[in-house]
Amino acid sequence: MKKIIQEHIEKALTKLGATDVSFVVEHPADLAHGDFATNVALSAAKKLGKKPREVADLIVAELTVSLPVGVSEKVIAIEIAGPGFINFRCSVSVFVTDLTRIISENKMYGSVVERKGQKVMVEFTDPNPFKIFHIGHLMSNTIGEAIARIMESSGAEVVRACYQGDVGLHVARTMWGILQNKDKFPKESVSLVDRIKFLGDMYVIGANIETPEALAEIAVLNKKIFEKSDSEINEYYTKGRTWSLEYFETIYKKLGTKFVHYFFESEVADEGVRIVREFLKKDIFEESDGAIVFKGEEFGLHTRVFINSQGLPTYEAKEIGLNKRKFEVEPTLTESIIITANEQSDYFKVLLKVFSLVYPEIAAKTKHFSHGMLRFASGKMSSRKGNIIAAETLITDVENLVLEKIKDRGFDAEVTQQIAYDVAAAAIKYSILRQSVGGDIIYDVATSVSFEGDSGPYLQYSCVRARSVVGKAQEIGIKPVIDLQVREVSPLEKMMVRYPEILERARTEYAPHYIVTYLTELASAFNAYYAENKIIDATDTTSAHKVAVTQAFAQIMENGLLVIGIRVPAKM
């Protein structure tokens, strides 16, 4: 419909003698302004030397004769409003056919096949073994998973990747702590959570020691870990690494992420060094003060060290090795997305510049998105003092609040636990995804746990409630049937059929928050609809239609939540 209107406006413009006019045909935010609106008259006015209203009159006159019969029947009114907007009102049939599609296409409603055959890698979360999985990782995971699923909804195959720092100073510092506390090193019989807590404590000990002797010892440990030259250290290292990775999997399970590829710093370092040395000869890099650096200044960037003066690769060199590796394990990749915290933004600009000089084909397919920090109204986190907030702590706290809320509802234990998982994850994910990716998130625990309005649980609740109504209707024999002869279409119905467009926009802009905003508005529309209408009413001939609308709503809500990584519980 939109395209048809657009085409005919273009024809009309040509007839009027205006070319190269940029205009849009869109859904006005205010439903009172009709179903479609265009600013074409405003844009073309100057070119035609007429007032916008006059131009609008001319275009409308042109459209009334040019629209083909099938279309003109569906456009029941064309009005000129405001400074010169042209508004189109559509007949109910336009919406009714879309409503039937929601129900028939079911889980697939909103998905497209546009990117079928393409393969996209999304790298995100990136926690480090031997260190705490903190709320920053939670943020990366939430955003990365949402973007991955949004890509999947376009028909692309998505491979999720996780890059982990299993060597380096942070590991050496943890190891230093372990060696001071060998007697406390946990046995395998100790619970995984406690073993992880031990490693975290050891990191805090190692990270806070700054005496010259200790620092020298840590440097030695760093080398030994890297070279795997000490059997005692190897044993602690292997155990600690395995436990960390095992622990991360328990969190991914809760959050709903499955990685296909795990990359480790220890595996990409050598290749990174090799590449840097190769391109040092080709003058991409240069030596400076004993280190190998990339001079970014000539590109408006800054200089970064790739290999330090001791000949060891920095993060930069490893990153080159990593991105090369990505295309080796997945040679048919059409796009490679990297999600990190925004403190790495400038640094990634340098890296992408280097890629464009070293491996242009990789650079062309690589995109970097950065997110802000999860901050709390009270206090800031500091990584070294050990008062970093573990993802698990936050999740558990929110789970407990959910449990408190539902304890008197009479659900059995298993169901209760599942609700706690799903709702807590939704509450946290929603607060991350509701705003555009990039800025810091001020996480207010009180707001997040209130679950009122504008929250993940609000959306889940609306969906569960809608499903419950549909279920109850079925019980008394009212089947959901879209009434093709329906006289009036509610704001809820008009809003529902816009879902595919919202998803489309989220896809092209890699912006999950458009979906969140839309779903929140949709839930609000449904709740208003629910309050105004008695949906189940055996004496009402429109009841079957209302049930169908309710079912369509539940379907879109479920689809929309799933595409941003939020599950809907069966009850709540």
Place this chain on the structure above:
RNA sequence: GCCCUUGUAGUUCAAUGGAUAGAACAGCGGACUUCUAAGCCGUUAAUGUUGGUUCGAUUCCAACCAAGGGCACCA
């Protein structure tokens, strides 16, 4: 000092250069002995400052002010 990002109701966030700047929370005021009240309805309240471009600017440009991040061997 240089670079990047961000300044919108009391607070936390929205708004592909368009119509009356939209929600939520907090505040104030309501409705309901009906399908899940984690719900619904009403109401108070905002574009950091100064210019510029434009028919039209929260959006683009410049300067200033303020906040956050980055700027050589950490990641």
